[in-house]
Amino acid sequence: MNKTTNRRKSAAALPEFDAVLPRTRRAQIAETLRDLILTGKIAPGSQLVEQAIASRFGVSRGSVREAIWELVDQGIATNRPYAGTFVIDIDVKTMRELYSVRGALERYCFTEIWPRRTREFRTEFEARHATLVAAIQKQDRAEAIKAEMHFHSHPYEFSQNGVLLETWHQLSKRIQLSFAVSQVHVRGEDFIEECNRYLAAAIGDDLSMIHGEIDRHLQLGMDAIPHMDETGAEHADAVAPK
Amino acid sequence: MNKTTNRRKSAAALPEFDAVLPRTRRAQIAETLRDLILTGKIAPGSQLVEQAIASRFGVSRGSVREAIWELVDQGIATNRPYAGTFVIDIDVKTMRELYSVRGALERYCFTEIWPRRTREFRTEFEARHATLVAAIQKQDRAEAIKAEMHFHSHPYEFSQNGVLLETWHQLSKRIQLSFAVSQVHVRGEDFIEECNRYLAAAIGDDLSMIHGEIDRHLQLGMDAIPHMDETGAEHADAVAPK
DNA sequence: CAGGATTTGTGCGTATGTATA
DNA sequence: ATATACATACGCACAAATCCT
Numbered sequence: 156m157n158k159t160t161n162r163r164k165s166a167a168a169l170p171e172f173d174a175v176l177p178r179t180r181r182a183q184i185a186e187t188l189r190d191l192i193l194t195g196k197i198a199p200g201s202q203l204v205e206q207a208i209a210s211r212f213g214v215s216r217g218s219v220r221e222a223i224w225e226l227v228d229q230g231i232a233t234n235r236p237y238a239g240t241f242v243i244d245i246d247v248k249t250m251r252e253l254y255s256v257r258g259a260l261e262r263y264c265f266t267e268i269w270p271r272r273t274r275e276f277r278t279e280f281e282a283r284h285a286t287l288v289a290a291i292q293k294q295d296r297a298e299a300i301k302a303e304m305h306f307h308s309h310p311y312e313f314s315q316n317g318v319l320l321e322t323w324h325q326l327s328k329r330i331q332l333s334f335a336v337s338q339v340h341v342r343g344e345d346f347i348e349e350c351n352r353y354l355a356a357a358i359g360d361d362l363s364m365i366h367g368e369i370d371r372h373l374q375l376g377m378d379a380i381p382h383m384d385e386t387g388a389e390h391a392d393a394v395a396p397k
Numbered sequence: 398m399n400k401t402t403n404r405r406k407s408a409a410a411l412p413e414f415d416a417v418l419p420r421t422r423r424a425q426i427a428e429t430l431r432d433l434i435l436t437g438k439i440a441p442g443s444q445l446v447e448q449a450i451a452s453r454f455g456v457s458r459g460s461v462r463e464a465i466w467e468l469v470d471q472g473i474a475t476n477r478p479y480a481g482t483f484v485i486d487i488d489v490k491t492m493r494e495l496y497s498v499r500g501a502l503e504r505y506c507f508t509e510i511w512p513r514r515t516r517e518f519r520t521e522f523e524a525r526h527a528t529l530v531a532a533i534q535k536q537d538r539a540e541a542i543k544a545e546m547h548f549h550s551h552p553y554e555f556s557q558n559g560v561l562l563e564t565w566h567q568l569s570k571r572i573q574l575s576f577a578v579s580q581v582h583v584r585g586e587d588f589i590e591e592c593n594r595y596l597a598a599a600i601g602d603d604l605s606m607i608h609g610e611i612d613r614h615l616q617l618g619m620d621a622i623p624h625m626d627e628t629g630a631e632h633a634d635a636v637a638p639k
Numbered sequence: 640c641a642g643g644a645t646t647t648g649t650g651c652g653t654a655t656g657t658a659t660a
Numbered sequence: 661a662t663a664t665a666c667a668t669a670c671g672c673a674c675a676a677a678t679c680c681t
Contacts, residue, residue, distance in 0.1 A: 234667095236424075238659085253560050255561075458670090
């Protein structure tokens with residue numbers, strides 16, 4: 156039944172790395188659910204009913220249960236004991252917080268890698284940028300979100316700082332979820348221009364410039380927020396006027 | 398069998414708040430295990446055997462299994478499919494990363510709260526500081542570690558930024574684990590003096606001063622690291638030019 | 640390099656606690 | 661206040677993979 160675990164050890168030299176680590180049901184279910192949630196196919200606030208998901212996937216409740224808890228621990232679902240597990244419904248305040256913490260993290264990241272950037276760093280960044288632009292022009296919303304995350308992950312991956320990267324991944328999942336919540340339409344040429352500026356600053360020579368771009372870039376994201384209705388925005392304006 | 402569920406509803410007015418939120422077995426087991434790990438009573442690298450823990454606690458394997466996965470998702474244990482879950486054995490590189498990311502986070506935190514600090518902020522900070530000093534003087538290692546975490550959590554809690562606080566909690570658990578790994582002895586008067594300086598800067602009027610103190614404070618922690626033997630530091634110098 | 644012991648991964652039935660309509 | 665749906669928890673069985681001798 157598990158077709159992914161055929162590990163043939165041939166005598167030839169194997170250029171393959173990352174040797175197909177055995178994926179458990181738990182991991183597969185969690186990944187599938189996470190994808191469904193982050194792309195908005197499972198609406199925020201939905202209850203994740205174990206039995207329903209189990210029969211839908213054709214697995215046992217136990218596996219589903221564990222997968223669901225993985226989502227809870229990752230912050231994209233929440234659990235009320237004996238009541239159920241529900242997809243997080245991010246409010247405006249949390250979105251602001253996500254952006255502000257991300258800003259601090261990203262400024263720090265660029266500061267760290269700045270003198271260590273190589274030619275490869277730039278070419279890879281440009282490649283991801285091209286993918287992102289293509290996705291935006293195709294008006295493929297899901298693809299664009301994924302591409303943007305991949306684009307912005309690059310400096311973190313390049314930092315060689317595992318803790319920093321993990322922290323970013325934690326944040327990025329919830330940021331991605333916030334995209335699904337606020338139905339921000341695929342932004343057009345303006346946004347492409349914005350990404351161009353970001354990229355230019357990131358591979359340029361002036362550290363303070365990318366810091367400024369980060370602030371601008373995130374400010375744009377926050378400006379798109381107020382379109383949301385006040386679904387749970389009790390503390391929406393607890394932030395000081397800047 | 399469950400003796401804690403006798404819920405007598407008397408007619409008298411109940412001054413009790415925080416009405417005993419239902420704690421599941423999963424949560425209790427996870428907390429107990431986490432405490433055992435973070436205080437070093439379960440050594441880093443140990444395998445967490447489900448059946449053994451289950452019979453030790455007198456619960457089913459399923460509950461233990463879920464609790465263990467909570468630890469994995471929190472980053473203080475790691476799982477290899479079909480091989481087992483093991484308490485993380487933090488290496489030197491990861492410790493450095495933890496400290497550096499924490500530094501960035503903490504500088505940002507103070508920057509955010511700086512103009513919003515109230516009198517209450519100061520008094521609470523001083524109270525936690527006093528607790529920490531007392532613990533150090535008592536030479537109670539476990540108590541001191543807990544007190545230090547509580548002390549340093551205060552600015553994050555005061556920030557009213559839930560995302561920032563969660564991120565800190567994630568980091569702090571692993572930092573606490575690193576304390577258990579590196580058998581840093583309870584430091585003496587020097588360290589108390591260090592904490593005094595930190596507190597003074599934190600409640601003072603010069604933002605750049607607390608930024609400097611953060612760097613110094615973390616530098617002290619990193620300086621204590623090289624004492625570690627290479628107990629499981631296989632990848633310790635994977636950063637250096639080979 | 641076998642092969643058995645150990646441990647995890649998964650499934651299923653069942654009983655009970657809890658929330659909610 | 662009752663009923664129902666669901667989560668929580670237990671126990672057992674077996675498959676699958678790893679570890680160890």
